[in-house]
Amino acid sequence: MILLLMVAAVLAGWIYGEVFFNLGSNTVALVVKDSPEALQVRGRKGDWRRASSLTPGDLASAMLTRHAEEGLRWSTLKVRRPARFPGNQVQALLGAEVHVVVIEPEKFEFMTSFLPRFELTTAHERLKSERLNFVITANFRDPKGRPLGYVYHEGRQVNAAFKEWSGTFFVKGGRPYFGPKSLLDEVPGPMEEATQGYPAVMKNHTVFSYVDQKPDAFFDGSKITYRSLAGMRRDGAIVFVLSGDGGVMNVSEAAELARKLDVQHATLLDGGRALQYSLSTDDGPWHFAATNTEKDLSWHPLERQRSPVFIGVRKRAPQIISVGR
Numbered sequence: 001m002i003l004l005l006m007v008a009a010v011l012a013g014w015i016y017g018e019v020f021f022n023l024g025s026n027t028v029a030l031v032v033k034d035s036p037e038a039l040q041v042r043g044r045k046g047d048w049r050r051a052s053s054l055t056p057g058d059l060a061s062a063m064l065t066r067h068a069e070e071g072l073r074w075s076t077l078k079v080r081r082p083a084r085f086p087g088n089q090v091q092a093l094l095g096a097e098v099h100v101v102v103i104e105p106e107k108f109e110f111m112t113s114f115l116p117r118f119e120l121t122t123a124h125e126r127l128k129s130e131r132l133n134f135v136i137t138a139n140f141r142d143p144k145g146r147p148l149g150y151v152y153h154e155g156r157q158v159n160a161a162f163k164e165w166s167g168t169f170f171v172k173g174g175r176p177y178f179g180p181k182s183l184l185d186e187v188p189g190p191m192e193e194a195t196q197g198y199p200a201v202m203k204n205h206t207v208f209s210y211v212d213q214k215p216d217a218f219f220d221g222s223k224i225t226y227r228s229l230a231g232m233r234r235d236g237a238i239v240f241v242l243s244g245d246g247g248v249m250n251v252s253e254a255a256e257l258a259r260k261l262d263v264q265h266a267t268l269l270d271g272g273r274a275l276q277y278s279l280s281t282d283d284g285p286w287h288f289a290a291t292n293t294e295k296d297l298s299w300h301p302l303e304r305q306r307s308p309v310f311i312g313v314r315k316r317a318p319q320i321i322s323v324g325r
Helices: 002-021 023-032 056-062 087-094 123-129 251-260
Strands: 040-042 048-050 064-069 072-080 097-103 108-113 134-137 151-153 156-159 167-172 175-180 193-197 200-203 228-233 238-243 263-268 276-281 284-289 310-315
Touching (some): 064 276, 123 134, 123 284, 134 228, 167 200, 167 263, 175 228, 238 251
Antiparallel strands (some): 040 072, 064 072, 097 238, 134 310, 167 175, 167 193, 276 284
């Protein structure tokens, strides 16, 4: 009887940790974070290969479709990272994933999403309250929770720029763009929606060399953590490469996956413990949060993670064409 009670208590504790702290994912992240080995992707036949050695065709065949509708596809890559004991065993038990979301702007509109006075909120809340199809953390934030970097919404600038940030999301002429800030001058027209990102990762299919350089006060590209990369293909489709449960990466690995998905320009969005995104599917909303977003705790490693600004995506309203009599 005592044994059964102990097992029940452990199970209840695990479920509680999984629901509120993404316990399984963070267990995997913890055991692989110091591994010197490269990220591996499981192929369609079950073989494991380094992400850097995959061809675009290999990568396409390895992606497992989770949800698809006109103009939007969510796929998953099964990944792992060789590590010392117990890293390999933990990964074999709990698994690890990287998600790829591809959205066509012809079918979906992009916007910034936030509360008045940039009150902190979650992806889950933004998805529900604004009836979005997809939502993800955008700007980095300062210690007080204010967004770092410009924010534009409905043609108005509502937060100041942060000069160090080199990446951007913006909408001009109704079309979304992700990449380095130089795109702002290359695309004509006024800013309709926008946020800053850091850093810009890629332009014209070329990954910037600084993603592998020595860390600075704002950026450590070599750190294995939760990553969020947003980019655009030459055909205008928007591609998100996102850490899922246990799928922690360094920036080079996220950029390499994006490059093989034919991403032309890309920037990072806020990642690490702050990463959260939500997606509407046929089975109802699906949510990912790197860690706690609900419990108001004072201990820094488990403190509540909420963000001021998100990027939202909503299905475009069908156009009504009037026919004259």
